[in-house]
Amino acid sequence: MTPGLSIGDRAEFSRVVRLEEVVCRLFPDARIMEDMPEVLASAYMIGLFEWACVEQIAPYYEKGEGSLGIGFEMTHVAPTPPGLTVTVETEIVDIDGRFITFEVHGHDGQDMIGEGRHKRAVTRWEKFNAKVAAKAATAVQERAET
Numbered sequence: 001m002t003p004g005l006s007i008g009d010r011a012e013f014s015r016v017v018r019l020e021e022v023v024c025r026l027f028p029d030a031r032i033m034e035d036m037p038e039v040l041a042s043a044y045m046i047g048l049f050e051w052a053c054v055e056q057i058a059p060y061y062e063k064g065e066g067s068l069g070i071g072f073e074m075t076h077v078a079p080t081p082p083g084l085t086v087t088v089e090t091e092i093v094d095i096d097g098r099f100i101t102f103e104v105h106g107h108d109g110q111d112m113i114g115e116g117r118h119k120r121a122v123t124r125w126e127k128f129n130a131k132v133a134a135k136a137a138t139a140v141q142e143r144a145e146t
Contacts, residue, residue: 001057001062005057005092011052011056011090012089013051013055016083017108023037023042037079038081039081040113046072048088048106053102053120065125067122068121069118069120071119073118074118077111084110085108085109087108099121101117
């Protein structure tokens with residue numbers, strides 16, 4: 001990371017909720033969820049909160065760097081139908097080496113929909129991708145042996 005991020009830094013990110021981001025469409029093969037309401041799925045809300053945090057710190061990445069979510073403490077307290085705009089406010093509350101912790105709050109123009117803390121680890125993609133490739137190769141070999 002390049003210098004410049006500080007505890008207390010704030011940012012805001014907005015996005016319109018799309019129909020494919022609702023609970024009943026979260027997993028197309030999850031028939032048990034077909035009758036659930038057409039409201040923003042918690043998994044998408046968490047993903048949107050992650051996206052907002054990445055947007056805040058991405059300008060500070062060095063070449064070949066990125067970050068991965070490693071911690072989530074979130075509540076989802078109000079439904080949001082498709083078409084509403086969710087605005088996420090982020091604030092950096094801790095920087096510990098390559099680990100950055102945020103407080104996040106989401107609002108859909110009518111209600112506060114969720115809030116919590118999110119932690120990200122800054123990583124070098126080359127190193128991370130090598131670990132993933134090694135894990136995948138081991139899994140392929142183990143399946144071949146059975």
